Amino acid sequence: xxxxxxxxxxxxxKPTQSLRSKTKIEKDFxxxxxxxxxxxxxxxxxxxxxxxxxxxxxKPVFICKDPQRKDGYLVMCxxxxxxxxxxxxxxxxxxxxNDNDFWxxxxxxxxxxxxxxxxxxxxxxxxYPAPQGQYYCSxxxxxxxxxxxxxxxxxxxxxxxxxxxxxxxxxxxxQWEFQIFxxxxxxxxxxxxxxxxLLERIGEKxxxxxxxxxxxxxxxxWNGSGMHANFSNTTLRTAGSQGAYDKICExxxxxxxxxxxxxxxxxxxxxTGKHETASIYDFSYGISDRGASIRIPxxxxxRGWKGYLEDRRPNSAADPYxxxxxxxxxxxxxxxxxxxxxALEAELA
Ligand code: ADP
Ligand code: MN
Ligand code: MN
Ligand code: MN
Numbered sequence: 001x002x003x004x005x006x007x008x009x010x011x012x013x014k015p016t017q018s019l020r021s022k023t024k025i026e027k028d029f030x031x032x033x034x035x036x037x038x039x040x041x042x043x044x045x046x047x048x049x050x051x052x053x054x055x056x057x058x059k060p061v062f063i064c065k066d067p068q069r070k071d072g073y074l075v076m077c078x079x080x081x082x083x084x085x086x087x088x089x090x091x092x093x094x095x096x097x098n099d100n101d102f103w104x105x106x107x108x109x110x111x112x113x114x115x116x117x118x119x120x121x122x123x124x125x126x127x128y129p130a131p132q133g134q135y136y137c138s139x140x141x142x143x144x145x146x147x148x149x150x151x152x153x154x155x156x157x158x159x160x161x162x163x164x165x166x167x168x169x170x171x172x173x174x175q176w177e178f179q180i181f182x183x184x185x186x187x188x189x190x191x192x193x194x195x196x197x198l199l200e201r202i203g204e205k206x207x208x209x210x211x212x213x214x215x216x217x218x219x220x221x222w223n224g225s226g227m228h229a230n231f232s233n234t235t236l237r238t239a240g241s242q243g244a245y246d247k248i249c250e251x252x253x254x255x256x257x258x259x260x261x262x263x264x265x266x267x268x269x270x271x272t273g274k275h276e277t278a279s280i281y282d283f284s285y286g287i288s289d290r291g292a293s294i295r296i297p298x299x300x301x302x303r304g305w306k307g308y309l310e311d312r313r314p315n316s317a318a319d320p321y322x323x324x325x326x327x328x329x330x331x332x333x334x335x336x337x338x339x340x341x342x343a344l345e346a347e348l349a
Contacts (some may be wrong), residue, residue, distance in 0.1 A: 003029035004072040007039055007058050008197055009079050012047035012089040015265040016212075016317050019197050020046055029073075036060035036075050048079060048089055055082045061092065062190035067159030067198070074160065074197065076190045091262075091321035092186060096328055100184035101233045103308070104324055106192050109170055109177045109225035109316050110199070112146040113211040120174025120216070121145035121208065129173045132222055136171045145174045149199075149206055154178070156198045162191045171223040171275075181230075185324035192227075192320040214315035215269040224270035224277075225316030229323050230297075232308035235336050239305050244336045249285040249294055249309070251334045256283050256293075259330070262322040264315030271313060278312070285309075 005024045010017040024039060043049025043056035058077040066072030079087040086093035112121040122129055122145035138144050150167060157164040157178070165179040180195055182188035196210075203210050215224040235244060252259065260267060260280060271280035278284055278293045285294040287301055293313055300307025314323045 001029070001071055002027050003031070004066070004069055005029070005036060005075050006066055006069070006072065007060070007075050007077050008194065009041070009058055009077045010089060010091075010193070010319070012043070012087075014047075017089060017319060019193070019200060021197065024075075031063075031073065033060055033063045033075075036063060039077075043079075043087075048087060049082075053082060056080065056087060057082065057084065062187070062194070064160040064162065064194060067156040068201070074194055076194055091319045091325060092189060094325035095185045095189070095321060096325070096332065097185040100187070102185045102324065102328055102331075103181070103183045103232050103237075104185055104188035104320070105165070105179060105181035105230035105308075106188060106314075106320055107177055107179045107226070107228040107230070108192060108195070109175060109227065111172070111211040111213075111216055111225065112149060112174050112176065112203070113209045113216070115207065115209045120172065120211070122173035132171050132173065135169060135173050135175070137168050143173075144169050146176070146206075146208060149202055149208060150176050152202050153195075153199050156202060157195050160194065160198065162195055164195065170225075172217065173222075175223065175225065185328060186321070189319075189321040189324055212317040214264055214266055214317055218269070223275045226270070226277075226312065227264070227314045227316050227318055227320065227323070229311045229314050229320075229327060230308050231311070231324070231327055231331075233328075233331060235331075236308055237306055239336065242305050245296060245300075245305055245309075247336055248331055248334050249296075251330050252285075252294060252311075253283045255330055256281075259311075259313065259326055262318065262326050263313050264318035266317075267313070267315050270315055276312075280313075 003026050006021050008021040011020050039058040040055045042054050044051040044054040048056050057080040060075045062076040066074045079090050081087050167178045180191045268280045271277045273279040276290045284292040286292040287296045288298045295310040
């Protein structure tokens with residue numbers, strides 16, 4: 001059987017990389033990742049190589065069924081330079097999590113966008129719909145816009161065996177969210193990118209584009225889009241002490257700039273301190289606090305300080321690979337052992 005393998009990668013555009021893909025026909029394909037050969041593409045057309053030596057290498061790293069194509073597979077790839085090293089645009093290669101100790105749940109928000117009016121679905125050609133308030137988790141033709149697309153996307157993700165955990169309509173008209181969770185940072189990033197790819201492709205069918213920008217309605221009183229990063233490692237899942245949580249959260253304070261650098265373009269437009277965000281210039285954390293940079297979910301506290309953290313700063317256009325890589329780096333910079341956690345707890349008391 002000839003299989004259609006869609007090789008997917010990220011281009012070299014700055015500050016926001018886009019999805020690219022092309023089809024490879026493989027005869028007698030097993031369906032397994034290890035049977036996906038490396039491939040190449042013209043990096044001079046994607047801002048990844050000069051014209052004189054244009055070849056970049058596609059290294060398959062994740063495969064799933066292509067739910068919308070007969071005998072199809074989606075093959076997420078890392079980009080390597082022609083000498084086989086990680087390309088500078090390759091955020092996945094920065095992830096230091098080979099034992100899959102880090103679990104990530106990303107909440108991906110986005111707008112369904114009418115390319116003709118250049119406005120979200122639900123926005124009239126002239127003027128505005130009713131102010132936000134009635135759209136979040138709503139039902140009804142006057143409130144929920146584009147559900148047929150969102151439903152088709154959910155089914156596609158499930159058919160592809162992506163670990164999507166839920167969907168909801170969001171605060172602004174035409175704005176939606178899906179959540180994906182994986183045990184392993186690379187896997188979580190792979191699944192978000194494949195889910196984004198599927199959404200883009202389903203949008204094509206309906207001539208609706210996906211607007212990943214974090215503040216597509218500018219300074220008007222409409223919510224922006226985030227990609228909250230929920231994360232844990234063994235320490236966070238088993239700590240059992242507030243001291244350990246404080247110590248890890250405090251490790252984020254001196255590296256605000258390094259985190260914001262990879263949390264998506266134009267984030268200063270979104271992280272204003274309004275619309276359930278913290279100011280981009282501040283750092284704060286708090287239990288159940290949706291106005292903080294990092295929220296400690298109440299459930300984590302109720303389980304005796306065993307659970308996860310939510311970094312609310314990454315935006316909808318951020319690269320989940322780079323977000324995860326940076327969070328892991330910061331969390332791993334802290335040595336949390338029982339003694340130090342207890343000591344810090346005493347210090348804070
Ligand atoms: P909210 O909208 O209240 O912030 P959501 O339910 O949309 O929350 O998202 C919470 C996310 O947290 C989910 O993606 C879930 O998979 C993730 N999550 C739950 N437990 C853990 C954990 N131990 N480690 C990492 N992520 C987790
Ligand atoms: Mn959510
Ligand atoms: Mn949300
Ligand atoms: Mn959230």
